[in-house]
Amino acid sequence: MDFDGIYTDPTDEGEACSQYFSDKILSLGLKEINLETREKVESWFGELRARQAAQPFLYGWRSEGRVSAFTFEDPFIRNIGLADYLDHLVGKGDAKCKLLLKHLSKSEKILTFGELSEWSFHQLTLKKKIDSGAKNWVEQAMRDGHEVFIVSNSAKEKIEEFLNQNGFDHALRPKVYGGAKKFGLGKKPNQVVFADNEEDGQLKVDTDRPFYEQALLEIKPDAVIGDVFCLDLSLPIRLKREGKLAFKGGIFFRHRDYTPSKMVDLITGRGTKVPEVTLIREWSQIKLQ
Ligand SMILES: [Mg+2]
Structure with missing residues (x-):
């Protein structure tokens, strides 16, 4: 996550x-x-x-x-x-x-x-606003025996502090992989075309993300959940296509008010080349086996 x-x-x-x-x-x-x-x-x-x-x-x-x-x-x-x-x-x-x-x-x-x-x-000093749906979902997933990892660009201490402040119980707490540098690109673009149609144009993303790739290959997740397509999901999709990770549980794109509608159209619309991705608006849409 x-x-x-x-x-x-x-x-x-x-x-x-x-x-x-x-x-x-x-x-x-x-x-x-x-x-x-x-x-x-x-x-x-x-x-x-x-x-x-x-x-x-x-x-x-x-x-x-x-x-x-x-x-x-x-x-x-x-x-x-x-x-x-x-x-x-x-x-x-x-x-x-x-x-x-x-x-x-x-x-x-x-x-x-x-x-x-x-x-x-x-300069940011604002307290982070929790998505309570996420907390409930994570706790239930862990009760059901799943292992949950947070893989984020944010510093590990910041995330741990958030989990403490928001009452994440120690028994039901995700493992934190901070400073993951998902934005960090490697030397070769390894671009993937994720959508291509006449009206909306082409969506092409660099997927050579060595730091994130290392984290994913180490953790070997069954599912991945992110809100930023390029940072969170483009590489998992490529790894799935290459057969390096199966992602049997799914690749989930969390829709938020700020999610660009053009991106949603490209990914879910007629020209999509990303059948691997499920767009979710509610936590109840993610069901793990
Ligand atoms: Mg994010």
Whole structure:
């Protein structure tokens, strides 16, 4: 199981990150590029996000210079993806973005928008919001004799703290594999085309994720559950196709309010090439044998 977005609803955390990001820009008071009020910063970002939405698979969370997860896949990656787009615009010589970055580096020693988004993430102090359905489901699965692992990019201590604070009993507690670097790509893209149709286009994802692959081959799970298709599910699907892991219990894509509808259409729609995936909106939809 993934952690953020599975055990929690990260919407508020993502919004808080985006607030830190814009507050830092706002604090520079840049009247000359029209960014001196909250309304102006927000409306500029709104415009950029709309432009990104027209090309949802071009920007996102990068690793080895390549996109590892797409911009709108979850509330955290939404911020990382906006920063990626801003850095792209700087590279293209966009005057407003360049000037903004110049001020950021001068007064804050922040050299890229990616760094600003990372800084914003580290400012987070919000308590994580539990998905109580997840807790009930996990406890029942363990009572039924299943072994449950959390494999997450988040630090192990953070997850353990969450489990303590939310009353996960020691006898019914998943094992935690933190810092899993599922976003970490290897040297060869090993791209898989997961969907292809005329109306919605092509969904192509890098699946060379050596850190995550190591975790999966070690744990050998019968089922996998994630909320971010690229990070959590693309590699398990490839491993299943290659016969390296059977995933007899299933590969589950947890649908949340933030799940991009385009992704859902691509995965469940007519052009899908991913019959292995089950989209779930409720925990009761996952039944293990
Ligand atoms: Mg997640």
